[in-house]
Amino acid sequence: MRRENQSTVSEFLLLGLPIRPEQQNVFFTLFLAMYLTTVLGNLLIILLIRLDSHLHTPMYFFLSHLAFSDISLSSITVPKILMNIQARQHSISYKGCISQMYFFVLFGCLDNFLLAVMAYDRYVAICHPLHYITVMREERCVCLVAASWFFCCVHALLHTLLLIQLSFCASNAIHNFFCDLTALLKLSCSDISLNKLVIFTEGGLLFILPLSSIMGSYILIGCTALKPPSTKKFIKTFSTCASHLLVVSLYYGTLAGEYFFSSFQNSSDKDTVASVIYTVVTPLLNPFIYSLRNRDIKQALEIVVTRISCFK
Numbered sequence: 001m002r003r004e005n006q007s008t009v010s011e012f013l014l015l016g017l018p019i020r021p022e023q024q025n026v027f028f029t030l031f032l033a034m035y036l037t038t039v040l041g042n043l044l045i046i047l048l049i050r051l052d053s054h055l056h057t058p059m060y061f062f063l064s065h066l067a068f069s070d071i072s073l074s075s076i077t078v079p080k081i082l083m084n085i086q087a088r089q090h091s092i093s094y095k096g097c098i099s100q101m102y103f104f105v106l107f108g109c110l111d112n113f114l115l116a117v118m119a120y121d122r123y124v125a126i127c128h129p130l131h132y133i134t135v136m137r138e139e140r141c142v143c144l145v146a147a148s149w150f151f152c153c154v155h156a157l158l159h160t161l162l163l164i165q166l167s168f169c170a171s172n173a174i175h176n177f178f179c180d181l182t183a184l185l186k187l188s189c190s191d192i193s194l195n196k197l198v199i200f201t202e203g204g205l206l207f208i209l210p211l212s213s214i215m216g217s218y219i220l221i222g223c224t225a226l227k228p229p230s231t232k233k234f235i236k237t238f239s240t241c242a243s244h245l246l247v248v249s250l251y252y253g254t255l256a257g258e259y260f261f262s263s264f265q266n267s268s269d270k271d272t273v274a275s276v277i278y279t280v281v282t283p284l285l286n287p288f289i290y291s292l293r294n295r296d297i298k299q300a301l302e303i304v305v306t307r308i309s310c311f312k
Contacts, residue, residue: 009168011091012187016084016177017272028085034284035078041287042067045297052300058121058136060296065145066114070283073107076100077178077279084177097179098164105181106156108255108278109206113148115248116210122241123217127224155206162198166190176272178279207255214248247282247289254278 019027045067049055080100084090092100124135159181166188174183181199185192218241254274 009094009172011093011172012097012179012184013173014080014084014090014092014177014179015173015175016081016090017276019085024085028082031078031081031085031280034280035074035082038074038078038280038284038287039071042071042283044301045287048297048300048304051304055296055300058141059118059125061141062114062118062121062145066111066118066286069107069110069114070286072103073111073279074283076103076107081177092179097184098160101163101179101181101184102156102160104178104279105159106152109152109155110148111251112206112210112255113152114145115244115251116213117144117148119214119217119244119248122244123221126221151206155202158198158202159195162195166192166195176275178275180275207252211252218245244289247285250277250285251282254282
């Protein structure tokens with residue numbers, strides 16, 4: 001199909017969430033509260049890690065990047081949800097839609113890699129505590145984060161370049177609240193076999209490798225915790241890892257349901273619900289699960305509050 005056909009769609013319509021008119025104010029308040037909690041909670045984590053020297057460790061270094069990624073992931077989608085609910089402005093320009101899709105894929109991929117890096121960090125800390133400082137030295141931590149950013153930028157750019165080659169000459173209604181890659185592919189009247197192939201190969205590889213790393217790390221952690229005498233050690237290890245495993249299950253479950261088990265021909269409310277959990281709920285839970293229940297973070301917060309009170 002000729003390239004000029006791509007200009008037939010200058011904007012897309014985001015049909016958004018299946019919300020009844022009488023429920024709009026309730027959902028607007030709910031999403032606004034969740035977004036503000038996500039942003040402020042993750043910003044607080046970043047601030048505390050920067051201010052407290054005791055938190056200048058590999059685990060909190062990775063956590064600060066995860067917090068930034070979660071803020072970015074929510075900021076890409078939730079403000080548009082609020083605009084759709086309150087102002088009933090459902091349209092988004094073609095360039096704006098492509099840009100939103102690029103950054104969504106970028107930060108979604110970055111979350112994926114950072115979760116794997118954090119699982120590896122916990123594996124080294126629990127299974128090889130005597131070698132932890134040597135293995136997780138500053139240079140290696142920086143390299144792990146830099147590599148995550150690099151691969152995710154390339155991953156997002158690849159899908160974006162393939163997407164802009166397609167023609168959108170039929171319906172421009174996206175059955176979601178943001179410009180999702182699979183939703184855009186459903187609207188294309190071009191051959192999307194190459195796009196689907198890349199999603200299931202390159203995208204699948206970037207999905208399976210971090211997940212395998214996480215599973216392998218926690219299997220080894222479990223084996224170490226079960227070595228005798230291990231009752232107290234097992235309980236402590238389980239309490240430390242259970243929250244992380246919960247978020248990992250939530251993250252990968254919704255991600256797999258949205259991109260690998262959904263149809264390319266049909267849309268459903270289940271895909272939208274999975275998107276809400278993936279883009280709104282998970283970033284909201286991360287500050288509570290990873291940090292606000294953490295003793296080090298609480299102590300750092302108390303120190304900062306005390307310092308602020310002394311200046312008054």
